Amino acid sequence: MTTTNCRDRRDAIFLLAAGALESGEEHDVALHLATGCSRCGGALAEAREALSLLPQSLDPVALPAGARARLLARATGGVRAPRIGSRRLALRGAGIAASIGLVIGAGGTSLAAWWYAVAPLRAELADLRSELDEQDRDLALLEADARLARQALQLLRADDVEAMALVAVEAAPSASGRVFWERRDYGCYFHAEGLAAPAEGRTYVLWVVSAGGSTFAAAKFVPDASGEASFVTRLPRDLAPIARALVTEEPVAHGGAPGGAVQLEAGGG
């Protein structure tokens, strides 16, 4: 990558840090950053720092009394401060339950009247439970994303990381991908996009092939609804050096060598 190209990217990196790039532009800059370019990585950190100045233009506000003590109590004692979101949900839930109790307690004039009065409240309770479940699921997904991002960043920062750009082939003309691996520890990060869902009962497999011709199925995967797939895996140490990588569509119980249609390929020539 030339210095000029990196200098030209400064504006785009600033906009990327601000979340103001269109997805196509963002993709290009992100791909470049994923190569570990220290100059552009530094520019991204500097842009984030500069953008953080905007909220710092606000006048400081005096904290509620005891705020620091509450923070320190949580930090040192593991004491969780009351969670207002949960508390409000709980209070609302309790309020609804109390309303149900009142309706029942009033001895309603008829079972039908009681049912019609209570049904909406029961529905709201069910909605509340459903929302809590949804939040738990959101949290689990966010935690999984964060774990993957942490692992990927750790790997990409390694000083011995190598990369291959996987290019589309006829079976998946709009797909693209990258595979990164560490020469010493053999951690491997893969990212692809533009992949269609595999056929029923089939899966995609990432294969890596050593210069000596040994083939290893690094991972099975299925892209998400937007056609993207990212994961971190580990390669066997005796596979070095890696000469080729490819993604094929295989039966879920696939064999030890690629046999299905090739979706992405690198180093094949």
Added chain:
Amino acid sequence: VDLARADEQDLLKAIAEGDPSALAVLHDRHAPVVFALCLRILRDAQEAEEVLEDVFLQLWEHAVQYDPGRGSVIAYLVTLARSRAAERVRRRVRRARILRAIPVDATEEGASAPPPTPLQASLASERRSRVRAALEALPASQRESLELAFLDGLTHYEISERLGEPLGTVKTRIRAGLERLRGPLLALLDGERG
């Protein structure tokens, strides 16, 4: 080590070693600004304090992994606070949609920002006035969109709805505003680094 005079690296080191007094020092230094941002986004002092606590606890629990090369502590804190506070607002909207029979804000009071703290570090004050000057120099439409994005935590789509402007117009304004702000903000950082 006199923690009250310690620089951020020493404080982070002490926090990583489990010293709560170092956390208290960083809290004293930065919490009023982080709280101001949370309050502006959430319009609720209690929720703003919760986000403030979460953000400082995140620093407490992950100080070992904190990489100073990625930015200053205040940059880390305001970025995290903005993201968490904005997510709470969105969750509140989702909840309101689910619980439309029960008005979400019926029992909540509007924001009543406490008065500013009397103690202002001169650097922070100078920084504030220079960032404001850079914002003031922008055309009003660009400034408004940028403030909604960076100070109120709205997405571009939400800004478009709030202003009744097409999404493309909002994006163009934000982008143009950022391009004009980039120079002054980076110059301010350079100046502070000496």
